[in-house]
Amino acid sequence: MNIYDISKKAGVSTATISRVLNGSPSVSEATRNKVLKVIEDSDYTPNAFARSLGLDTMKTIGIMCTDSADLFHANAINYLERELRKCGYDSLLCCTGYELRDKKNYMKLLLSKRVDAVIVIGSNFLEAVDKNNDYIKSAARQIPLIIINGYINTPDIYGILCDEMQAVRQATALLLQQEKRNILFLHANKSLSSMNKLKGFQKAYEDCGLTLQGDLIQQCPLDITAAKNHLHSLKIKGITFQAVISAEDILAIGALKYARDEGILVPEELSVIGYNNSLLAESCEPELTSIDNHVESLCITAVSSLMRVLNKENVPAVITLSSELIIRKTTIE
């Protein structure tokens, strides 16, 4: 059942059918009704492919993330999909995993599907080695490209960021003020996002004129048990710390588990601050002080920026939203 069939049945041309379908004003009321009636009776659905071919758009935005099961990503996907839908766009989701090769392939795929734009959920997505992000730059030459929580300095790439560096800097400063001199910074990877947080951590030490010992910066897998065990092993090595700031809530949970194992009191003997203010932060015990990066705002801003880019309006290359420290029970007042 296609537009020709309908045109025959209705006794008008395909052009007129198309006009009715697209709400063109230049169709007489009588014709319109006649056509609508026929369409109704035939339960005909226009072929989106043919339509896309002519218009060269499918009204679809590609969303790339490493892992949709990660809580931050899961929330972002949810908000993005909702906002895009409001604007009449579908979301083609790509969970690339962590391999650069796969990320590149997914990007190629999205381009070949001729999505109207790509939104990259940048945390854990961008590589710290700049050259490894070249494929993103090259994609941006073809279609609008928005990065959430990340930025690559290239024309045609728009970054919607939250100020991770500043957030960690303030959180660290808070702990230093409380005379916690040995703070452990725990991260899971060398993503741009992690490195920004680390910078904030280091700056806070500089701000106070304190020297930061190298062994207080630690990396471990993104997993509760891995984080817990990592801290145990540090303790055995004799590395001491009175606080932990982690780049992810999940690592902070590991720190809480470690403290419980060792009988260390939280927050009195060990303060812990997580990042993301995810559901995990409310689930654990004691409830976790965590940095909220305002996912929802990031996503809403990303979509509205994207719409302006698509409309050829002028959009700032970088928009930075502030983060917020949510104080719960793993830090002292």
Added chain:
Amino acid sequence: MNIYDISKKAGVSTATISRVLNGSPSVSEATRNKVLKVIEDSDYTPNAFARSLGLDTMKTIGIMCTDSADLFHANAINYLERELRKCGYDSLLCCTGYELRDKKNYMKLLLSKRVDAVIVIGSNFLEAVDKNNDYIKSAARQIPLIIINGYINTPDIYGILCDEMQAVRQATALLLQQEKRNILFLHANKSLSSMNKLKGFQKAYEDCGLTLQGDLIQQCPLDITAAKNHLHSLKIKGITFQAVISAEDILAIGALKYARDEGILVPEELSVIGYNNSLLAESCEPELTSIDNHVESLCITAVSSLMRVLNKENVPAVITLSSELIIRKTTIE
């Protein structure tokens, strides 16, 4: 830049370009290399719309869920996307929210985009009132339709289920054996999934010949604090219970928070069992005994069933995987 441009540059016909692009064996090595070289140099990407128009498929599967931020859904989306990709399919994601009206619209939208099939993530998606699922039945007449963790008894709908009823029945039986006579069943909605779990709960009581008091079945919003407060209010009303089984981990976490508030010992005075075995179950304290519904297996099975349906192979209407009780620290041995 289209196939004609490439064909001119390479000095061969568009048919040959197409053959090279699609890996047809009937192209000479020399021609193939020449064409590939030209394609490379021109950084040409085939137009997926034109291709889809001819083939009448975009190799895209629609995924519908209520809320991708829910941990079960987030995991399912991740696994589904990964498995579909392996089979060469993209995923068009729809997070519909909980309104029936919206669900219907999303389904219409997917159909008009001519996806090759739809996978519905059923938990919280299917309505308990059968008639409200009619739009799904009607969609199934047009394209293959797979429901994960849900089933509608209609030809052309395939259900990949985990045995929620049995799982809850066994978990309840375990508690009853431990002389916990008043078990509270806590659920967040009247979805088919919740109702199945409830049935298992009731059956376990029947199995033991015990009568279940109506006020031990409780509903509250899907939220830690809401669950906690709900239990507080029950206590005030004088409703007593020695165990909680919840239809979602998040409600179980609320129960743990309640116990902590009240100084009730878990698991000695109150046993708690969650559902989903999500990350939350490992994050809380004490760590939560929870029913694992094997999301990954569900998704892998769903995709492989779907591929068979697409190949017109014979596929059972219902596949049920067993669930598994993961014992942690909120139940006694």
Added chain:
DNA sequence: TTGTAAGCGTTATCAA
């Protein structure tokens, strides 16, 4: 092994 040309189902331009 390669080329020609029809066909996929729309939309848009131009003419009536």
Added chain:
DNA sequence: TTGATAACGCTTACAA
């Protein structure tokens, strides 16, 4: 207000 028809870019049956 309506119709005829080219155009969108690819695949494929058939011919060479």
